[in-house]
Amino acid sequence: MGPLIPNDLLSHEWNFIIAIIIGIAFGYILEASGFSSSRKLAGVFYGYDFVVLKVFFTAALVSIIGILYMDYLGYLDFNLLYIHPTYLWGAIIGGIIMGLGFVSGGFCPGTSLCGVAIGKIDAWVFVGGILIGIFFFSEFYTLFEPLYNGSFDGYVTLMDTFGVDPYWFVFGFTILAIVSFYLADLVRKRVKKVFYN
Amino acid sequence: MDNRKNKHIYWNPYFGGFLLGIVIIFSFYMTGRGLGATGAMKSTVVAAVDRVAPTHAEDNAYYSKFIGKDDSILNNWLVFETIGILIGAFISGSLAGRIGWRTQHSPKITARRRLIFALIGGILFGLGSQIARGCTSGAALSGMAVLSTGGFITMLSIFGSGFLFAYFFRKNWI
Numbered sequence A: 001m002g003p004l005i006p007n008d009l010l011s012h013e014w015n016f017i018i019a020i021i022i023g024i025a026f027g028y029i030l031e032a033s034g035f036s037s038s039r040k041l042a043g044v045f046y047g048y049d050f051v052v053l054k055v056f057f058t059a060a061l062v063s064i065i066g067i068l069y070m071d072y073l074g075y076l077d078f079n080l081l082y083i084h085p086t087y088l089w090g091a092i093i094g095g096i097i098m099g100l101g102f103v104s105g106g107f108c109p110g111t112s113l114c115g116v117a118i119g120k121i122d123a124w125v126f127v128g129g130i131l132i133g134i135f136f137f138s139e140f141y142t143l144f145e146p147l148y149n150g151s152f153d154g155y156v157t158l159m160d161t162f163g164v165d166p167y168w169f170v171f172g173f174t175i176l177a178i179v180s181f182y183l184a185d186l187v188r189k190r191v192k193k194v195f196y197n
Numbered sequence B: 001m002d003n004r005k006n007k008h009i010y011w012n013p014y015f016g017g018f019l020l021g022i023v024i025i026f027s028f029y030m031t032g033r034g035l036g037a038t039g040a041m042k043s044t045v046v047a048a049v050d051r052v053a054p055t056h057a058e059d060n061a062y063y064s065k066f067i068g069k070d071d072s073i074l075n076n077w078l079v080f081e082t083i084g085i086l087i088g089a090f091i092s093g094s095l096a097g098r099i100g101w102r103t104q105h106s107p108k109i110t111a112r113r114r115l116i117f118a119l120i121g122g123i124l125f126g127l128g129s130q131i132a133r134g135c136t137s138g139a140a141l142s143g144m145a146v147l148s149t150g151g152f153i154t155m156l157s158i159f160g161s162g163f164l165f166a167y168f169f170r171k172n173w174i
Helices: A014-032 A038-046 A051-072 A088-105 A109-117 A121-139 A141-149 A158-162 A166-190 B013-031 B038-052 B054-059 B077-095 B111-131 B136-145 B149-173
Strands: A152-154
Touching: A014 A109, A014 B013, A014 B077, A038 A051, A038 A088, A038 A109, A038 B149, A051 A166, A051 B013, A051 B136, A088 A121, A088 A141, A088 B111, A088 B136, A088 B149, A109 A121, A109 B077, A109 B111, A109 B136, A121 A141, A121 B038, A121 B111, A141 B111, A158 A166, A158 B149, B013 B136, B038 B054, B038 B077, B038 B111, B038 B136, B111 B149, B136 B149
Parallel strands: none
Antiparallel strands: none
């Protein structure tokens, strides 16, 4: 039963090989979906291209549904998976800063790596900026520490926080995604087209 | 009627999203964890500071968390995954003929302006990703895959803030 490496069903030496394979697949899919283009990515904020919304929501739904199914069928133990921890204000304020960085720079870190790989100079500069940002955070860590470690709610899921049933939640989320894809196409038809290459 | 079209040689977004979802499932199934992108950049910064000023790195409460006793800082799952991202994106770009040095920007702005805003955006993303303990990949996408509350909050926060501030940056994009 999965996850294979934490359950010692696959030796730890495989970990890094799998890391590279997963990375290659991740990078390939992002680039092939157009995520190496900042002008395509930024389209989601102005309504001329919704590729970010579509890829992101589709990926989230497929992965949630797949993981829940595998847990249900006994192939994967949900309790052994790494749950991203919840630090309420860190998540909110960090997210706001990242959103500002997204509209300013037109990339997020994963997509900027794809830009770097195909020679986009703006992506190289963006990655340089990320390194500076991390350096800045680390040097002034004492300043950020209360926010970074504060309002810790644990490694919680939506089931723990809101007591929602995961299956009903996924059902609702799927409907929401389909409606948002439909609305996105309506908006894109009304918005002035933007051309880029 | 404007019949010009962007030369879209990209995948159908639903196809790309579906495959990305499969990769996330595979990652959780094999290793018990999701994807990431800023983790390796953090390791790079920590390794660089540790090389240049080792005592400073050990005294700093943040760097010192990531400096192991024996292991190299860069001997890390996310570093290998990130090398993979670069290889994968390079293969895809090569097959589609998208490789080449250039600065992509709107014709309404200069390349210099584009690069300045890219730098500012990167700095903000670097800072924000540390505060939120992950970026769009590590916190939002991989968090949402296991229904993490923090993952959903970070996702809503990133896109909410993006839409909120989009108006002020419109000249750069439209």
